[in-house]
Amino acid sequence: MGAAAVFVVAILAVASPAAAAAGAERGGLVTIPPGLYTPFQRVKAANSGETEAQAPEAIAAFAMDRAPVTNAEYLGFVTAHPEWRKSWTKTLFADGRYLGRWPADLDFGHAEAGDRPVTDVSWFAARAYCKTRGLDLPTTAQWEYALADAGRDEARVRARSLEWFSRPNGAGPGAIGGPVNGYGVGNLIGLVWEWTEDFNAYAITAESRDPNGNDSAAVCGGAAAGIADASDYPAFMRASMRASLKANYTADMLGFRCAGGAP
Amino acid sequence: MRPGSFGSGVAVVAMLAAGAALGASREANRADPIVGEETAVLTDAPNVPPPIHRNHATRVVVHLEVKEVEGQLADGVRYVFWTFGGRVPGKFIRIREGDEVEFHLDNHPDNKNPHNIDLHAVNGPGGGAAASLTAPGHSSVFSFKALNPGLFVYHCATAPVAMHVGNGMYGMILVEPKEGLSKVDHEYYLMQSDFYTQGKNGEKGLQPFSMEKVIDEKPEYIVFNGAVGSTTGDKALTAKVGDTVRLFVGDGGPNVVSSFHAIGQIFDTVYPEGAMSAPTHNVQTTTVPAGGAAIAEFRMSVPGTFILVDHSLERAFNRGALAQLKVTGPEDKLVYSGKQFDLVYQPEGAGARAATGERQVVLAPAARSKEERIKLGAEVFANNCQACHQQDGQGVPDAFPPLAGSDYLNGDKIRAIKTVTGGLEQPLTVNGKGFNGVMPAWTLSDEDIANVLTFVYSKWDNSGQEVTPQEVKLHRVTAGAKETKE
Numbered sequence: 001m002g003a004a005a006v007f008v009v010a011i012l013a014v015a016s017p018a019a020a021a022a023g024a025e026r027g028g029l030v031t032i033p034p035g036l037y038t039p040f041q042r043v044k045a046a047n048s049g050e051t052e053a054q055a056p057e058a059i060a061a062f063a064m065d066r067a068p069v070t071n072a073e074y075l076g077f078v079t080a081h082p083e084w085r086k087s088w089t090k091t092l093f094a095d096g097r098y099l100g101r102w103p104a105d106l107d108f109g110h111a112e113a114g115d116r117p118v119t120d121v122s123w124f125a126a127r128a129y130c131k132t133r134g135l136d137l138p139t140t141a142q143w144e145y146a147l148a149d150a151g152r153d154e155a156r157v158r159a160r161s162l163e164w165f166s167r168p169n170g171a172g173p174g175a176i177g178g179p180v181n182g183y184g185v186g187n188l189i190g191l192v193w194e195w196t197e198d199f200n201a202y203a204i205t206a207e208s209r210d211p212n213g214n215d216s217a218a219v220c221g222g223a224a225a226g227i228a229d230a231s232d233y234p235a236f237m238r239a240s241m242r243a244s245l246k247a248n249y250t251a252d253m254l255g256f257r258c259a260g261g262a263p
Numbered sequence: 264m265r266p267g268s269f270g271s272g273v274a275v276v277a278m279l280a281a282g283a284a285l286g287a288s289r290e291a292n293r294a295d296p297i298v299g300e301e302t303a304v305l306t307d308a309p310n311v312p313p314p315i316h317r318n319h320a321t322r323v324v325v326h327l328e329v330k331e332v333e334g335q336l337a338d339g340v341r342y343v344f345w346t347f348g349g350r351v352p353g354k355f356i357r358i359r360e361g362d363e364v365e366f367h368l369d370n371h372p373d374n375k376n377p378h379n380i381d382l383h384a385v386n387g388p389g390g391g392a393a394a395s396l397t398a399p400g401h402s403s404v405f406s407f408k409a410l411n412p413g414l415f416v417y418h419c420a421t422a423p424v425a426m427h428v429g430n431g432m433y434g435m436i437l438v439e440p441k442e443g444l445s446k447v448d449h450e451y452y453l454m455q456s457d458f459y460t461q462g463k464n465g466e467k468g469l470q471p472f473s474m475e476k477v478i479d480e481k482p483e484y485i486v487f488n489g490a491v492g493s494t495t496g497d498k499a500l501t502a503k504v505g506d507t508v509r510l511f512v513g514d515g516g517p518n519v520v521s522s523f524h525a526i527g528q529i530f531d532t533v534y535p536e537g538a539m540s541a542p543t544h545n546v547q548t549t550t551v552p553a554g555g556a557a558i559a560e561f562r563m564s565v566p567g568t569f570i571l572v573d574h575s576l577e578r579a580f581n582r583g584a585l586a587q588l589k590v591t592g593p594e595d596k597l598v599y600s601g602k603q604f605d606l607v608y609q610p611e612g613a614g615a616r617a618a619t620g621e622r623q624v625v626l627a628p629a630a631r632s633k634e635e636r637i638k639l640g641a642e643v644f645a646n647n648c649q650a651c652h653q654q655d656g657q658g659v660p661d662a663f664p665p666l667a668g669s670d671y672l673n674g675d676k677i678r679a680i681k682t683v684t685g686g687l688e689q690p691l692t693v694n695g696k697g698f699n700g701v702m703p704a705w706t707l708s709d710e711d712i713a714n715v716l717t718f719v720y721s722k723w724d725n726s727g728q729e730v731t732p733q734e735v736k737l738h739r740v741t742a743g744a745k746e747t748k749e
């Protein structure tokens with residue numbers, strides 16, 4: 001018991017500066033201006049049964065992490081909240097692979113992992129983390145709106161996304177940092193998939209190819225008729241990924257960042 | 264593939280020709296009671312799991328693991344394949360009509376993407392896709408009863424479908440009819456599909472998937488069993504004279520339909536579209552739709568190398584859709600004589616013609632030494648010459664002359680340059696054997712021709728001389744026509 005306590009203190013002493021450094025480097029929250037966002041999924045019109053583009057959604061100004069939450073930051077969280085350590089967490093809230101790359105409860109492994117996105121976290125865990133910062137997970141609309149970046153650099157973002165999907169996981173994600181988009185947000189693609197608050201809102205069904213099914217306008221795959229932009233493969237990929245998840249799932253390349261109201 | 268003996272060849276032909284509608288009704292299969300349980304044997308192409316000898320339906324447990332892996336698409340061309348079981352095409356599954364299948368789709372934790380499966384053998388929404396969308400590191404389970412016999416394609420149906428299928432996510436499931444299939448000496452699994460790389464056909468290195476090309480339906484590669492050369496040379500299918508062969512042929516697409524044909528071998532029986540109800544006989548070429556299948560059965564009567572192609576031929580000789588079946592055994596001169604006479608036929612106006620088509624604009628890197636020339640030439644050879652002259656340079660008897668130890672080649676370097684640049688369609692004798700085929704003129708650059716010939720001369724006990732681009736420029740037959748192109 002005593003030994004365990006010392007261990008925790010020791011880890012804290014080492015981990016805190018690292019976490020602080022990573023936090024400083026990623027610069028915390030970025031404010032995103034208000035605007036309109038049109039979800040790429042089409043919906044089925046009530047009267048005609050035809051699918052149609054969704055009405056643009058108004059997005060209020062909000063704040064969002066510049067980069068995904070890192071292992072070092074997450075270590076700070078589980079240190080303060082023992083109920084989210086890997087050996088304490090119930091599978092109801094995080095499946096058996098929770099924090100799978102971490103050798104122990106308060107150890108994320110190699111020092112370089114400190115500024116890499118934390119992965120293998122469930123939606124419950126990610127959310128709990130954001131709550132401790134007084135934040136939420138971004139909604140799917142907010143996340144996609146931030147990625148859309150008012151249309152800047154669209155072709156390159158798509159090309160880089162496709163390239164990333166095709167790269168096997170290997171050693172796991174790289175470090176956060178590097179260029180940011182027009183809003184000042186970075187690492188939305190190319191490191192990890194990310195949880196959203198309402199990841200399951202569109203994912204009513206996994207069947208992807210029926211443009212007119214009752215509940216499938218969400219991720220209608222092969223049927224071009226059902227899509228706002230049928231050639232936006234990365235948007236399909238993100239929608240399919242979200243559709244495949246349940247709130248207690250964890251995955252090797254699935255991380256998160258937090259968001260909240262504009263400061 | 265499995266051995267099985269059959270009395271006489273006559274009996275085999277009679278049996279194959281007698282093929283009739285097979286299978287029971289859906290209602291009967293639905294009601295068929297399940298006895299026992301077994302785990303499915305899964306195989307990689309070109310192998311097929313053994314025939315089923317059960318005379319009752321059972322519960323078959325299938326574990327299919329999705330893996331995203333880097334592999335070879337063509338010589339020097341790497342690609343990240345998304346696979347059912349680690350290879351393209353996916354594992355072959357064999358069950359019997361009436362069986363109840365407990366299907367586990369396991370998405371390996373190292374994978375980056377969600378996947379599902381649509382088995383065309385399933386009656387139900389999405390063919391299982393609706394029940395099987397699976398996140399990386401997770402596993403989905405669903406069950407179905409095999410109501411219809413036949414050979415069926417399965418594939419991933421996760422959005423965007425063309426990307427998942429375009430990356431290699433397809434395979435086949437055979438639902439054997441109750442009567443079983445007739446006994447044959449060899450069963451093989453061959454699946455055609457199309458690939459869309461950002462680099463042009465033959466461009467080396469790790470090639471990313473091209474969304475633009477898949478949307479435009481412009482494949483760079485069309486191949487059998489997941490790679491150029493997957494089933495040629497020492498990986499060719501094999502049989503002996505007198506053997507019966509059954510090919511389970513599928514087309515994974517995502518876009519291209521196959522005109523499946525065996526050069527020099529008529530199919531005794533074909534089950535078109537993989538359907539058991541209406542076999543046809545004496546077929547030359549059978550269509551295999553994207554997302555569809557066919558079963559072709561035939562008995563080998565003479566030895567030789569039989570080339571299996573998509574008879575939309577540009578695909579076979581330029582994009583990769585070519586496999587080989589090598590048959591050994593005694594000749595039957597009554598069935599096939601081999602060349603009997605070697606006569607000159609010169610209609611008016613005949614002569615070598617340059618194969619029409621675009622001149623290649625991509626400039627090959629210039630070789631700085633003979634070693635480099637040989638190295639670059641090896642790639643030119645693999646991409647342009649190997650399909651006919653073979654990897655070991657031995658050619659194919661009576662069809663494509665050998666380059667290995669060829670007196671024609673070694674005797675005269677300038678003639679060789681003229682042959683390759685001008686094409687050849689005259690009777691010629693190579694090492695004492697007569698040939699009278701057609702080789703198109705090659706519209707390759709001076710550099711490429713110099714490299715490939717230097718490579719050829721350096722191999723297989725050939726003379727070892729070097730050919731330079733300057734020599735090619737000086738002697739190329741179709742030079743005039745080409746220099747004006749750009």
Ligand SMILES: [Cu+2]
Nearest residue numbers: 378419421427
């Ligand atoms: Cu897939």
